Amino acid sequence: xxxxxxxxxxxxxxxxxxxxxxxxxxxxxxxxxxxxxxxxxxxxxxxxxxxxxxxxxxxxxxxxxxxxxxxxxxxxxxxxxxxxxxxxxxxxxxxxxxxxxxxxxxxxxxxxxxxxxxxxxxxxxxxxxxxxxxxxxxxxxxxxxxxxxxxxxxxxxxxxxxxxxxxxxxxxxxxxxxxxxxxxxxxxxxxxxxxxxxxxxxxxxxxxxxxxxxxxxxxxxxxxxxxxxxxxxxxxxxxxxxxxxxxxx
Amino acid sequence: xxxxxxxxxxxxxxxxxxxxxxxxxxxxxxxxxxxxxxxxxxxxxxxxxxxxxxxxxxxxxxxxxxxxxxxxxxxxxxxxxxxxxxxxxxxxxxxxxxxxxxxxxxxxxxxxxxxxxxxxxxxxxxxxxxxxxxxxxxxxxxxxxxxxxxxxxxxxxxxxxxxxxxxxxxxxxxxxxxxxxxxxxxxxxxxxxxxxxxxxxxxxxxxxxxxxxxxxxxxxxxxxxxxxxxxxxxxxxxxxxxxxxxxxxxxxxxxxxxxxxxxxxxxxxxxxxxxxxxxxxxxxxxxxxxxxxxxxxxxxxxxxxxxxxxxxxxxxxxxxxxxxxxxxxxxxxxxxxxxxxxxxxxxxxxxxxxxxxxxxxxxxxxxxxxxxxxxxxxxxxxxxxxxxxxxxxxxxxxxxxxxxxxxxxxxxxxxxxxxxxxxxxxxxxxxxxxxxxxxxxxxxxxxxxxxxxxxxxxxxxxxxxxxxxxxxxxxxxxxxxxxxxxxxxxxxxxxxxxxxxxxxxxxxxxxxxxxxxxxxxxxxxxxxxxxxxxxxxxxxxxxxxxxxxxxxxxxxxxxxxxxxxxxxxxxxxxxxxxxxxxxxxxxxxxxxxxxxxxxxxxxxxxxxxxxxxxxxxxxxxxxxxxxxxxxxxxxxxxxxxxxxxxxxx
Numbered sequence: 001x002x003x004x005x006x007x008x009x010x011x012x013x014x015x016x017x018x019x020x021x022x023x024x025x026x027x028x029x030x031x032x033x034x035x036x037x038x039x040x041x042x043x044x045x046x047x048x049x050x051x052x053x054x055x056x057x058x059x060x061x062x063x064x065x066x067x068x069x070x071x072x073x074x075x076x077x078x079x080x081x082x083x084x085x086x087x088x089x090x091x092x093x094x095x096x097x098x099x100x101x102x103x104x105x106x107x108x109x110x111x112x113x114x115x116x117x118x119x120x121x122x123x124x125x126x127x128x129x130x131x132x133x134x135x136x137x138x139x140x141x142x143x144x145x146x147x148x149x150x151x152x153x154x155x156x157x158x159x160x161x162x163x164x165x166x167x168x169x170x171x172x173x174x175x176x177x178x179x180x181x182x183x184x185x186x187x188x189x190x191x192x193x194x195x196x197x198x199x200x201x202x203x204x205x206x207x208x209x210x211x212x213x214x215x216x217x218x219x220x221x222x223x224x225x226x227x228x229x230x231x232x233x234x235x236x237x238x239x240x241x242x243x244x245x246x247x248x249x
Numbered sequence: 250x251x252x253x254x255x256x257x258x259x260x261x262x263x264x265x266x267x268x269x270x271x272x273x274x275x276x277x278x279x280x281x282x283x284x285x286x287x288x289x290x291x292x293x294x295x296x297x298x299x300x301x302x303x304x305x306x307x308x309x310x311x312x313x314x315x316x317x318x319x320x321x322x323x324x325x326x327x328x329x330x331x332x333x334x335x336x337x338x339x340x341x342x343x344x345x346x347x348x349x350x351x352x353x354x355x356x357x358x359x360x361x362x363x364x365x366x367x368x369x370x371x372x373x374x375x376x377x378x379x380x381x382x383x384x385x386x387x388x389x390x391x392x393x394x395x396x397x398x399x400x401x402x403x404x405x406x407x408x409x410x411x412x413x414x415x416x417x418x419x420x421x422x423x424x425x426x427x428x429x430x431x432x433x434x435x436x437x438x439x440x441x442x443x444x445x446x447x448x449x450x451x452x453x454x455x456x457x458x459x460x461x462x463x464x465x466x467x468x469x470x471x472x473x474x475x476x477x478x479x480x481x482x483x484x485x486x487x488x489x490x491x492x493x494x495x496x497x498x499x500x501x502x503x504x505x506x507x508x509x510x511x512x513x514x515x516x517x518x519x520x521x522x523x524x525x526x527x528x529x530x531x532x533x534x535x536x537x538x539x540x541x542x543x544x545x546x547x548x549x550x551x552x553x554x555x556x557x558x559x560x561x562x563x564x565x566x567x568x569x570x571x572x573x574x575x576x577x578x579x580x581x582x583x584x585x586x587x588x589x590x591x592x593x594x595x596x597x598x599x600x601x602x603x604x605x606x607x608x609x610x611x612x613x614x615x616x617x618x619x620x621x622x623x624x625x626x627x628x629x630x631x632x633x634x635x636x637x638x639x640x641x642x643x644x645x646x647x648x649x650x651x652x653x654x655x656x657x658x659x660x661x662x663x664x665x666x667x668x669x670x671x672x673x674x675x676x677x678x679x680x681x682x683x684x685x686x687x688x689x690x691x692x693x694x695x696x697x698x699x700x701x702x703x704x705x706x707x708x709x710x711x712x713x714x715x716x717x718x719x720x721x722x723x724x725x726x727x728x729x730x731x732x733x734x735x736x737x738x739x740x741x742x743x744x745x746x747x748x749x750x751x752x753x754x755x756x757x758x759x760x761x762x763x764x765x766x767x768x769x770x771x772x773x774x775x776x777x778x779x780x781x782x783x784x785x786x787x788x789x790x791x792x793x794x795x796x797x798x799x800x801x802x803x804x805x806x807x808x809x810x811x812x813x814x815x816x817x818x819x820x821x822x823x824x825x826x827x828x829x830x831x832x833x834x835x836x837x838x839x840x841x842x843x844x845x846x847x848x849x850x851x852x853x854x855x856x857x858x859x860x861x862x863x864x865x866x867x868x869x870x871x872x873x874x875x876x877x878x879x880x881x882x883x884x885x886x887x888x889x890x891x892x893x894x895x896x897x898x
Contacts, residue, residue, distance in 0.1 A: 002888045024886040026849065028877065112891075143433070145465055151432050151472050160433040167465045218826055 001030060001110070003242045004221035010197055011233030017044035018195045018238035019052040023059050029067050029111045031059045032240035034123045036104040036195040038169065043095075047088050047103040047171050054084045055107060067111050070182045077118040081105070081170070081178050088171025102172035106137065106193050108242070115185040120178045121166050124199045128211040129189040133204055136181050140168035164196065190217075191242040194224075197235035201228040217243050251275060251290065257329050260288055260336060276339060279324075286324065287340070289401075291333040302333075309335055312402040315377060319370035321390060321400035340398055345386035345448075353455030354483060357490050360452040361516055363397055364493075367445055368513035370399050375438050375509055382436040384444035385425045386451065423468045424457045428500050431468040439502035442509055446476070446497025453490070454482045458498075472500075489519050492530035504532050611666065613656035614649050619670050622649040626666050634665035638672040642730075646673030674728050681723030687714050687738045699729045706740045713741030744796035747789075750805060755784045759805065767799035774806045783810030815872040816845060819892050820865065823880060826887075827861045835859065836882050843877040844868040858882065870894050 009016040017037035024030050035051040037044030058080045066076040084105075092098045104121025117125050122139040138144065142165035143157040152160065170176060185191060190211050202224065210223045221241045228237045251262045252275075260277040266287065267274035277288045291305075309326040316322065322338035345363075349355075355363075367389070374381060381388075381402055388401045423431070427443035430436050450458050458477050459470040476498040479491040493515055499505045506512040518524060609629050614622035623633040644650050653667040654660060677697075682690050687704060694702055709717055720735040721727060745766055750759065756772070763770045781787045790804045791797070829836055836859075839852035846869065847853055868876035872894055879889040 001890055022886075024879075024889060028889060028891055142465055142468070145469065146432060146472075149469055149473070151469075156433070161435075162433050167463065216824055216826075218824075218828075 001028075001242065001244055002217045003030070003032065003240065004217045005032070005240050006221050006225050007238040008197075008225045008229065008233075008236065010236050011229055013234075013236055015045055016236045017048055018197065018236040019045075019048040020193075020195075020238040020240050021052050021056060022240055022242075023056050025060065027064055029059075029064075029109065030242070031055070031107060031109050032191075032193055032242055033107045034104070034193045034195055034238055034240055035106075035170070036121065036123050036197075036236070036238070038102055038104075038166075043092075043098040043101040044103070046091070046098055047101040050088050050091065051084055051103050051105055051170055054087060055080060055105075058083065059109075067109070070114050070116055073109055073111070073114065073116045074118075074180050074182070077107070077109070077116065077178065077180070081118065081120070081176060085170050085173075085176045089174060092171060100172065102169035104166065104195070105170040105178070108191060108193060108240075110185055110242070113184045113186075115183055115191070117181040117183075118178045119181065120168050120170050120176060122164070123193065123195050125181070126192040126194075126204075126207065127183075127189060128192065128208065129186055131208070131212050133192075133208045133211065135204075136183070137179065139166070140179075141166050163200070185244060187244055189244065190220075192224075192239060193241075194239040195236060197233075197237035198224060198228050198239055200235065201231040201233070201237070217241055255280070256288065256290075256332070256334060257327055260286060262288065277336075279336070285339040287321075287337045289335040289337060305333065311377070311379060315374055315379065315402060317370050317373040319366045319396075319398050320373065320402065321398045323402075337400065338398075340390040340392050340400075342391045342393065345389035345391055345397060348391050349386055349451055349455060353452060355452050357453065357486060357520060359395065360449060361490070361520060362395055363452060364445065364449050365513065365516050366397050367399065367448065368509050368516060370397075371441050371445065372509045372513055374402060375441070380436055380438055381441050381444075382430075383425075384441055384448065385422060386448060387422070389448075423464045423471070424459065426468055426471050427502075428472045429502060431471045437502065438509065439505050442497050442505050442512060443502075445509070445512065446494050446505075449497065450476065450479060450494045453479050453486055453494070456482065475500075487520065487525060487527075488529055489524040489527040492527060493519055495530040499532060501532075608659040609662050611652060611654055611656050611658050611660060614668075615651055615656070616644060617649055618647060619649055619668060622652075622668060626652070630662040631660070632663055632665045634667045636668045636670050638670050640673065640675035641671040642674055644671040646671050674730065676726050676728045679719075679721055679723055679725045679727050679732075679734075682716050682719050682736065683723070685716055687716055687736060690716060690736070694734070697729045699732055699734050702734045703736070705735065705737045707737060708741070708743040709739040710742055711739035713739055715739045742798045744798060745801075747791055747793055747795045747797055747803060749793040750786045750789045750803070752781060752785055754786050754805075756807070759786070768797060769800065769802045771802050771804050772807055773804045775809045776806055777810065777812035778808040779811050781808035783808050816869050817872075817894060817897070819844075819868040819870055819876055819897055823864045823866055823878075823888055825858060825862050825864050825880060825882065827858050838862075838864075839881045840864065840866070841879040841881070842866070842868060843875075845871050845874075849877065849879060852881075868892060 003022045005020050005022045007016060007018050007020045019035045019037070020033065022030065022032045033052055033055055035048035037046070037048030037051075062076060065072065067073050088102065092101045104123040105118070106121070106123035106125060107118045108125060109116050109118070117136060119125065119137045120140060122141045123137075124139065125136040126133050127136055142162050143152065143160045145167060146152045146160075147154055147157050157163070168176065192207065192211070206227060207224065210220055210227070213220070213223075215223065221239060224239060224241070225237050251273075252264065253262060255261050256277070259280055261280060263276045263278060263285075265273055266276045272289050272291050275288045275290065277286050278284070279286050306326060309323065313323040313326065321340060323335055324338070325336035327334055327336070367384075371381060371384070379402055381399065383401060384399070388399060390398045390400060392398055425444040425447045427436065427440040430440055447458060450456075459467050459474065461467045461470060476495060479486050479494055480488065493512070496515075497505055497512060506515070609631065611631065612625050612629055614625050617625070619636065626633055639650055641650050648671050650669045650671050653669070654664075691702065707717070709715075711717055716736050716738050718737045721732065745768060747768075748762075750762070750770075754762065759770045759772075762768075776787060778787050785808050787806045787808050789806075797803070825838055827836060835857045838854075838856055838858045840854040841847075841849045841851075842853050843849045864880065866878050868878065870876040870892060874894055876892040876894075877890065878892075880887050
């Protein structure tokens with residue numbers, strides 16, 4: 001398992017409100033996380049920082065039993081998410097400048113072949129396998145709801161003015177229900193977690209061609225971020241790239 | 250905080266009177282003109298977005314051109330450092346939202362009065378090509394009794410523009426959002442008309458037309474749910490007034506008032522006597538909708554027609570063909586039968602003299618001695634002829650078996666009769682059965698009436714069931730019924746039962762067993778075994794309990810003793826990138842391995858990295874075990890892997 005974690009401020013923003021991390025336990029359980037903060041008076045980075053730090057602490061202190069099956073992993077995620085949601089929500093109520101702050105939350109936990117994705121907001125997870133990419137997560141976004149309700153087409157959604165409105169975020173409501181996706185992480189594949197600063201700037205074809213080239217994981221990650229910056233880099237750009245493809249060295 | 254400070258040296262900030270979201274509103278004193286003003290200070294940092302900054306200034310400035318009794322006057326647009334602000338007329342009073350909370354539902358007369366002012370103000374703005382885009386009671390101030398002023402012209406646009414350059418903002422107030430705005434389209438003058446319709450609904454009922462758990466669900470209702478009837482809440486509201494709400498809030502902008510002036514004119518006489526019995530507002534169905542119904546009807550009619558035709562054809566056709574076949578066959582059969590009957594009748598008529606007289610019947614002399622039989626035959630006028638002997642199972646020797654012609658036949662007197670006389674039971678020459686299979690022979694003998702057939706079994710080298718000898722011997726003349734036939738048959742060779750050789754026999758004892766049993770032991774292979782000691786039998790073929798002929802082979806596998814476990818070597822090269830926070834600083838690399846000789850507890854290698862390096866990883870992995878490696882740079886794992894024994898060659 002090899003991974004690369006990058007979080008770039010981009011070309012226009014003054015603050016990086018994104019956070020990204022990869023945690024590895026000594027029992028070879030891995031956790032990759034992306035949090036894209038928002039809201040409050042310049043407090044988006046507080047929410048994303050809280051999310052990343054707390055999930056890491058909960059992950060390190062969990063027992064091996066918590067990750068013994070897909071079901072227990074989901075259960076662990078649910079309770080961790082409630083804890084963090086409460087912490088951010090409470091913090092935002094007690095700190096005036098932080099009112100309304102929240103963050104997207106996207107985490108992938110792998111244990112052997114068992115892989116569980118936990119997802120809130122519009123940060124995205126993609127799987128690359130044998131030259132093909134598919135998006136695993138479904139954005140919790142307003143435009144996605146408009147598409148699902150047949151109000152607008154997928155093409156209209158691409159350049160919709162309210163593209164960034166999200167309908168679910170960690171820390172903005174009393175309770176939160178994350179989405180789960182579980183699957184077998186096949187060998188010779190990549191898993192890409194990213195904030196919308198990347199997914200808004202790169203087409204699926206762009207990502208596919210970078211992930212399909214023969215560069216190392218670190219080089220691929222850098223190429224992805226560089227391309228997002230070349231394409232404007234209006235937003236923070238963060239990613240976690242995990243691969244179990246054996247690199248030819 | 251800005252309290253007590255002077256903005257641009259001119260406006261002294263006195264107190265905060267509102268705010269939230271993107272802006273705060275302060276009461277300030279204009280030191281030059283000596284009047285109270287409201288200052289709206291934007292919280293948004295435009296410094297990174299020049300386009301937006303210019304746009305904000307342009308739009309705010311254009312709003313300063315609006316002068317109307319029902320529009321909050323904008324005096325100035327300015328900036329100081331990062332601070333963007335608007336200086337506005339200070340309106341002492343509360344927002345229409347507060348008024349609705351306190352006073353709604355308001356009477357139709359009062360509601361119409363307020364709406365007339367609002368439509369007049371918006372009409373003025375629209376004439377100046379300014380669209381408000383965010384009309385809501387929160388943006389309407391009440392100055393004294395029933396005098397309203399709209400504020401925040403133009404800013405809504407800028408603010409909504411900023412909100413989408415920011416990531417992940419949550420949907421704002423959506424209660425007055427027109428369907429086209431909810432869908433993401435740009436706001437038009439018709440969007441302002443829609444919002445005015447919602448404000449009227451709220452004034453009349455004190456409620457919002459659409460509510461829901463989330464902003465999103467409300468936005469969807471603006472898109473998909475018809476505005477609820479005002480009269481459903483308050484039946485005494487005139488239909489004409491409800492119609493204003495319905496027309497202003499039509500989903501399709503084309504069905505709304507064409508202009509806000511049209512809405513304003515409608516409001517002027519909406520409560521007049523002559524409009525008391527107005528019909529409810531209804532949108533004319535467009536062509537698409539009216540066509541849809543006949544299309545569906547046509548489809549159903551076609552199905553109804555199609556089905557019965559189909560089933561009639563299926564059930565009738567086969568019936569017709571069956572009847573056809575029957576009609577054709579019957580005449581042929583009838584014809585054949587009558588022809589046969591006619592033929593039979595014809596034969597009887599043609600030979601009438603066939604049964605003539607002067608004949609004698611041949612008597613039955615069977616079972617009588619020949620002399621007696623001759624007497625009888627000659628007694629009826631027949632002549633005794635030749636005698637032929639024949640063996641017979643049931644007629645004694647010397648007695649007549651039958652005559653030719655046989656008894657009962659009618660013959661002319663003097664006809665010669667031949668006698669068949671019994672020679673007694675038939676004797677046969679016994680066949681040679683030796684060498685044949687007893688089962689086969691038994692089948693043959695079953696048809697011959699031997700007194701008995703016995704078998705005696707004994708071991709022999711002949712195959713099992715083969716007849717070794719017989720008594721009487723072959724070619725003896727015998728009468729089966731009086732003969733006891735005895736066969737000696739082979740049971741096959743004497744067999745040996747294989748014993749269990751595994752675990753307790755080694756080469757020495759196997760030899761002893763081979764000699765004593767008469768079986769051959771063949772060692773075909775030697776294999777490793779964890780639990781059978783070296784030199785002893787691991788397995789044998791055939792297995793214990795099998796019957797074997799003497800001289801047969803037993804194949805055994807001997808143990809070579811336990812094997813040393815197989816170990817494979819896994820080698821890979823891993824790139825350790827030199828990516829320090831600061832160029833030149835050291836990075837400490839620790840390599841952890843887990844294999845036959847290492848555990849992950851302690852690093853097997855530890856060094857300082859000054860440039861990107863290729864690290865060789867070598868693991869000795871025992872069969873059935875896993876190996877692993879983990880590479881840490883400073884305190885972070887940069888790569889780890891579990892290697893299964895079977896996962897590589």
